[in-house]
Structures are given as C-alpha cells and as structure tokens.
Amino acid sequence: xxxxxxxxxxxxxxxxxxxxxxxxxxxxxxxxxxxxxxxxxxxxxxxxxxxxxxxxxxxxxxxxxxxxxxxxxxxxxxxxxxxxxxxxxxxxxxxxxxxxxxxxxxxxxxxxxxxxxxxxxxxxxxxxxxxxxxxxxxxxxxxxxxxxxxxxxxxxxxxxxxxxxxxxxxxxxxxxxxxxxxxxxxxxxxxxxxxxxxxxxxxxxxxxxxxxxxxxxxxxxxxxxxxxxxxxxxxxxxxxxxxxxxxxxxxxxxxxxxxxxxxxxxxxxxxxxxxxxxxxxxxxxxxxxxxxxxxxxxxxxxxxxxxxxxxxxxxxxxxxxxxxxxxx
Numbered sequence: 001x002x003x004x005x006x007x008x009x010x011x012x013x014x015x016x017x018x019x020x021x022x023x024x025x026x027x028x029x030x031x032x033x034x035x036x037x038x039x040x041x042x043x044x045x046x047x048x049x050x051x052x053x054x055x056x057x058x059x060x061x062x063x064x065x066x067x068x069x070x071x072x073x074x075x076x077x078x079x080x081x082x083x084x085x086x087x088x089x090x091x092x093x094x095x096x097x098x099x100x101x102x103x104x105x106x107x108x109x110x111x112x113x114x115x116x117x118x119x120x121x122x123x124x125x126x127x128x129x130x131x132x133x134x135x136x137x138x139x140x141x142x143x144x145x146x147x148x149x150x151x152x153x154x155x156x157x158x159x160x161x162x163x164x165x166x167x168x169x170x171x172x173x174x175x176x177x178x179x180x181x182x183x184x185x186x187x188x189x190x191x192x193x194x195x196x197x198x199x200x201x202x203x204x205x206x207x208x209x210x211x212x213x214x215x216x217x218x219x220x221x222x223x224x225x226x227x228x229x230x231x232x233x234x235x236x237x238x239x240x241x242x243x244x245x246x247x248x249x250x251x252x253x254x255x256x257x258x259x260x261x262x263x264x265x266x267x268x269x270x271x272x273x274x275x276x277x278x279x280x281x282x283x284x285x286x287x288x289x290x291x292x293x294x295x296x297x298x299x300x301x302x303x304x305x306x307x308x309x310x311x312x313x314x315x316x317x318x319x320x321x322x323x324x325x326x327x328x
Contacts, residue, residue, distance in 0.1 A: 002072060003289065004117055005030065005037060005282070006050040006133075007126040008085050008105060009061050009077065014274065016091035024313070027064055028087065029128040031314035032275030033152075036282030036304060037124065038068045039321035042290045046072040050116060050123075052105050053077040054084025068318060080105055085129055089274070100164040107131045110140035117141070123149045124285050125181070126278060130155030135173060138180040148233060150285040151181040152277065157190045168193055178208035183288070185281045187216045198223070206258065212294060214284070216277050221265040221302060226294055228256035233288050263298045266306040273309055279321065280305040 010029030030051060037047055047070045053061040058079045065071055085103035092098070113133075117123065123145065125132070133141070142149070156177065159169040170193045171177065178184060184205060186194075195201050198215070202225040205213045211230045215223045284301035292300070304321050311317060316326040 001045050001121040001289075002048050002119060003037065003041070003045055003286075004048045004050045004120045004123045005033060005126075006108070006123060007033060008128040008132060009051055009053050009057070009064070010101075010103075010128060011057060011084060011086045012089055012274070013086070014089045014091070016089075016097075026313045026315060027060075028089075028274060028314060029085070030126055030278070031064060032278035032308065032317065033124065033126050033282035034065075034068060035314060035317035035321055036279035036301075036308075037286050038070045038318035039304065040283040040286035040290075040300065041070050042286075045286070045289065046070050046075075048072045048075050048116075048120060049077055050108070050113065051077045052080050052108070054082055054103065054105055055079055057084040064315070067316070082106060091273075099166045101129065101160060101166060102164050105129070105131075107133055108137060110137045110144070113137065113141065114144055117145050120145070120147060122147045122285070122289055124282055125149060126152040126281065127155045128278075130158050130160075135176060135180075138177065142180040148182045148289075149180070150183040150185070150281065150288075152185040152281045153177065153190065154185075154187070154277070157193050170194070175204055175208045178205050178210050181210065183212040183214070183285065184210050185214045185216065185277070185284075187277060188218070191215050202258070202260070214281075214298070216280060217262075217265075219265055219267075221263050222280065222298055223262050224260060224294065224298060226259045228258055230259075230294070232291060232293050259294075261295065263295065263302055265302050268306045268309055270309045272312045275314060275317075276305040276308050279308040279317075283321075 007030030012028035013023055013025050015023045061077045082104035085105050088100045090098050156171050158166040160166055174194055206227050211227045213225045280301045283304040284297045287297035287300045307321055311320045320326045
C-alpha cells in the first residue's frame, strides 16, 4: 500500500536553539514528517513524496529521500525551476520562535496532483509553507481521492509580510478547509485564531465532516476530539469511487457520544523543539493506518515527538525515532 506525503522541504537556518552554539543550517519542513512516517509505518506501506523542490537544492533533496527505508522504489521529489524555500528561525524559548521565509516553490494544481494520487491509498498533508494547495485544489483532492486524508493545517494560519516574516492570522473559510480532510491537526496558537472556545472549534470541525481533531499543546501533550463512532480506521480504501471515505469503525452503543481526552506528553529534556508537531502527526496517522485505536496511535505519536525533542535536526532522525544509535 502507498501513502502520499504532501508538503514542502525547507532549508532552515536556526538561531537560538543552543545559546552557546553558532546558527545551524539543515533540512526542515516536511523532512520531520518523512522521518515520523518512516519510523512508524508497517512494512506493507511505502512512502510516495508529493513534494516540489527548487532546482538549487534538488540533488540534496534526493539524498535526503534515499535515507528513508519505506520510500517507494523510484520515488523522488518534483523539481521546479524556482529557488527552494528557505526559512530563518529565531528561537526565543523552546516553545516560541519567529520565522522569515524566502523562496518561490509553487503550490500544486489539481491537474498536476490528480494523476499522482490515483494509485495512493492514503495521504498525509502538512501545510509547511501554507501555499502547498489553495482551497479549490484541496476541495478537488477531497472529491477526487477516496482514501483517508490527514492534514496538519499549520501554516495556513501564517501570513507573510513583505520581508518574509511569518505572522499568525485567522484562517478564512475554515469550515470549508475542514471539510476537505478526515483528520485535522492544529496547535494551541492556531486554535486561538479560530475561536477561544474549544467546544465551538470541535463542533465546527465535526460538523464539517472531520472524524478526528487533534490539538497539540507542547509539553502538556495533545487533546483530541473524535466524531461519534470513530475508534479506528475502517479500511485503507473502501472502494475506487471518488468522494469521502467512510473512515469510521462503529462501536456497538447507540446513540454514540463525541469522545475527547488529553494524552499527556512525556517529560523530557528538550534539545531541539523543531519539528515535534510534524513528527507527531505523521506518526499518529501511520499508526491509525496500521489499525491502532485513536489513543494507542496518539500515545505512540507523543512518544516519538518527545524522542524528536531529544535529537538535533532531521538528518538521521528516522533511525533515531526507531531507537537506533545515530552518530554525527
């Protein structure tokens, strides 16, 4: 079976991660989610990158992919002539940072993307730049793809000033975005851009058709809200017909309540907080695809996010997440 991963590879320049060390340059963005998938998928799944990369960093991107054990044979990034996205990160604390983005990698159109998802069984989507898909393309993806779609909405909540500085902003047409995906991930700051009331957010998301909403809370863990009857994924692909897959495994009780809980995070020493949410979402979706229950999948994902926090960078991260010894 094949999972497509859609997002942006970013070349990061990171300041302040270690106050005593010089700034670090390395791969970021979807690289963290790639590692989370690679470490968490069962052997019957393979990864298909739906990733555009600038020609200036195309060779380096292919080298990064070659380090994955679950990569589909022959899979590679789609090279574009525009310069690759680059981000300068300044950490004020382990939980607060500012970022400035440069680069010009374009988003996907449905005529480009449609043929590439036809033989996929699931899609993990992470809005790393916020420009990977417009709403119309996301809606076309939902109508044209029958498998489950997990989306981390992340940078849809980030505007960009003229100097490239990213700033939090509300998400227009949020219910329309929610309606494109089966599972949606937000962090606490992004949730506040929608509403200060978690119950309102949950009602809006579930009312739009979301089966599982997760809100990452940093060191506090992750809160989730599951639609009535959603305990685990019912199947990888119910049929070849376009439209939204019924991802619910129904429990016997009826009527069924909405379920919500907090999954606490492990208490770890944080060396590098970059990418924890990306590792979390990819790992959670991988375990849901493996047939795990919601809470089992989220506990696995929080454990891997904590392990990510104890490792610097995305190079070699998949092996570290699997518990292997990684040397510089």
